[in-house]
Amino acid sequence: MNLKAGGMLSAYPGMPVHDLEHNSKKEQxxxxYSRIPTYKATRGLKGFIxxxxxxxxxxxxxxIVHNPFIRDYYLxxxxxxxxxDPKDCISxxxxxxxxxxxxxxxxxGYGPSSMLSAxxxxxxSLAGYSEQDAHEFWQFLIHQLHKNDTKRLHDRESTPALDSDGDKKDLASNPLFKCDCITHRTFAGELQSTLTCADCGxxxxxxxxxxDLSLEIRERNESLKTLDECLQKFTKPEKLDILFSCPRCAKKTGVTKQLQIRxxxxxxxxxLKRFEHVNVSTKLEAHVDIPLILDMSKYTLDGRRNGDSGSDLYELxxxxxxxxxxxxxxxxxxxxDRDGMWFKFDDSHVVRVSEKxxxxxxxxxxxxxxxxMP
Ligand SMILES: [Zn+2]
Ligand SMILES: [Zn+2]
Ligand SMILES: [Zn+2]
Known part of the structure; x- marks a missing residue:
């Protein structure tokens, strides 16, 4: 057993220990010193204070804790x-x-004080006791996981130079640069935007x-009823209010824009954009039906629908x-959880709930x- 593996085991005291040598003294x-983790621990079922x-x-x-890719990365x-210094590193x-x-x-429950202070x-702006937006925190957190990925930190010398602060103009925001960090391996996709000239096409x-995708849940003051309707609205061609200088017909013309997942x-x-911050902040309360299994093929560029690949199906x-x-x-x-059971995490309270x-x-x-996985 090398030193590094030893370090790993001691860092995860609940992990089973297997020693290659059969030595009764060692076995004792x-x-x-080894413990069998509780059922809750093997499933990571714990709340936050x-x-x-x-x-x-x-x-x-x-x-994040229950995402299998991120869990495998950490475990x-x-x-x-x-x-x-762990105190300064959100990862x-x-x-x-x-x-x-x-x-x-x-x-x-776990008290996330080190996370909070880091x-x-x-x-x-995360300090203080005002209510923060969970989506903003999500974006902040995955950006930190990208920034602190040790593969990136070690590769920094060999990758093309970043901006002086190494961050502002991140190379990973360029789709041609494939970032191999845990954030991009887990969450990154590609969005294609097409502008079509109304005159020459x-x-x-x-x-x-x-x-991630941010979807409107309203269209012309009417609430959208299902996630599919929200995705349809997001991906359908839309006439823009502006005039577009077309490079081909050299006219100022109308233009339609379409977003598709590449x-x-x-x-x-x-x-789901429930919060609107125009003059005053409001919350849209309407219920949106969400599927447990989501078929994304309709919203992708090549609209793969031949069924057998199965790679456009998602599970909530x-x-x-x-x-x-x-x-x-x-x-x-x-x-x-891993066994398909749903749990509700309300601060430190964890209870079993139904699919309903x-x-x-x-x-x-x-x-x-x-x-x-494809
Ligand atoms: Zn770190
Ligand atoms: Zn990355
Ligand atoms: Zn044109």
Missing amino acids: LIKK NMGSTCFMSSILQA SGSHLDCPR CCVGEIFKDFYSSTSTS AWKVRK NKHVTIDPML KLPPTLCIQ YAVVYHIGNVNTGHYISLVK DVLASQAYLLFYIIHE
Whole structure:
């Protein structure tokens, strides 16, 4: 056993220990110091203590902790070689949470104080006790996981130079640069935007990276009733109000714009835009039907619908919903565990719920995972 593997085992005290040598003295020691994790620990079923309006953070962390790609990344020790001070590294803080969730024998809630203070250091606006937006925290968190991925930190010398602060103009936002970090491996897809000249039909195509989809849940003041209707609205050609200078017919003409998904991600995060911040902040309460299995083939560029690939089918595994009004609300998450059972995580309370409860929730963020890896 090399030193590194030893370090890994000691960092995950709940993991089973297998020693290659049959040495009775060692065996006794192993038996004395190893523990069988509890059922809850093997499933990571644990809540977060509310540290003063921190539910925006806890609800997102539950969706992260129960994502199989991110779980494998952390439980295989992929971030243990981080050279940074764990107090300043949000990825290390997430690692701490995994260690606690998957090995601790205590079932009481986890106090995310190290995560909170590390997040405050990186983004001052997260401090204080005002209610924050869970989607904004989600974007912040996955950006941090990208930035702190040790593969990136070690490769930095060999990759083309970044901006002086290494961050502002991130290369990973360029779709031609394939980032291999945990965030991009888990959440990155590609969105294609096509502008079509109304006069000559010339198409101007741009491709952008996509880490989630933000969908309107209203059309001309009418509420959309299903997630499919929201996705249809998002991907259908839309006449723009502006005039477009067409490079081909050299006229100023009308133009239609269409968004389509060029590449689907392994995990698809969808935001239903319930919060509107025009002059005053309002919340749209309408119920949107969400499917447990989502077929994305209709919204992709090549509209693969021949059925046998199965790679456009997604399975819902987490929902974040919001109760209360826009300023004093509360976030709760619903998460499916490895055995297909749903649990509700309301701060430190964890209870079993049914699929019906999940479908009835006023979903704000949806997390779908690819049904079959291509
Ligand atoms: Zn770290
Ligand atoms: Zn990345
Ligand atoms: Zn034209």
